[in-house]
Amino acid sequence: MPQYRVLRSVFIAFLLFTGGVMASAAPSSASEDPVYTGFLSNVAVGGYDPVSYFSATGPVKGLPEFKLDYKGAEWHFANAANRDAFRQHPERYAPQYGGYCAWAVAQGKTAKGDPQNWRIVNGKLYLNYNSDIQTRWEQDIPGFVEAGDRNWPRVLE
Template sequence: MPSFNRRNFLTLTASAAVAASLGLISSSAFAAKPDIFTGLVKGVAVAGYDPVAYFTQGKPVKGSTEHSLSHEGAEWRFSSADNKTMFEANPARYAPQYGGYCAYAVSQGYTAKGEPDVWKVVDDKLYLNFSRGVQRRWEKDIPGHIVQGDGNWPTVLNN
């Protein structure tokens, strides 16, 4: 039977620490992306823009922390109390499709950030894209890309 001394103890302890940290790295590396994209402003959906304003004002409008709420693990900001109330009554109506990730990217089977100033409302649904160039590609076949995106969502979050 091998002897147990201080050197063996330190080696065992170091090995256990390495294994534990590798386990943590592995589990976080394979964790799914959040359902709502909040990468532009940490923890905030649509980079702090009011999702209702795309429908009511036809343009991106910056929201306010004064009119905000928590929904699906993200903070949503609104430009007015009325818009906040409208969103609370029907979040699925106003929230961007694919959690605010780029609609074109989701249609292609991956995710990318969705920019609040690169948007389009199609069939009463809000879609964001990564850039104007990407949006031009998406616009070449919007119905087809929406079908592909709907088929990929939300499993694309695990890619």
């Protein structure tokens, strides 16, 4: 039984130490990253090739061997041609609002954008949180885009 207490004490000390280290490594502000990548990843658009959304086949997963760093995130592409097209014109292919949910940004908030819930409007890619939110957003796309444009990038603060 004494061994159990020693192990428990060591475990608690470890948790306290790592918690302190993690807290000191946390950013000093609560601001969001300019590109949504999720909590445990630095890959934009869930690893999907953003250029592929503009093709006849629609979105496909990118490959790590065709990657590019842009705005602090890693972007994956299906092939070198798509990577090079993005490199030349990232504003043409990157999702609006950094890949955050377009409906949430219109509401003055942030939420993850799901690469499976997307729409191209006036040549721009928009992602939404899920299919229910996508349907809600599609009921007034011009209004939500206008509100999102007003709120972006202020919602990151």
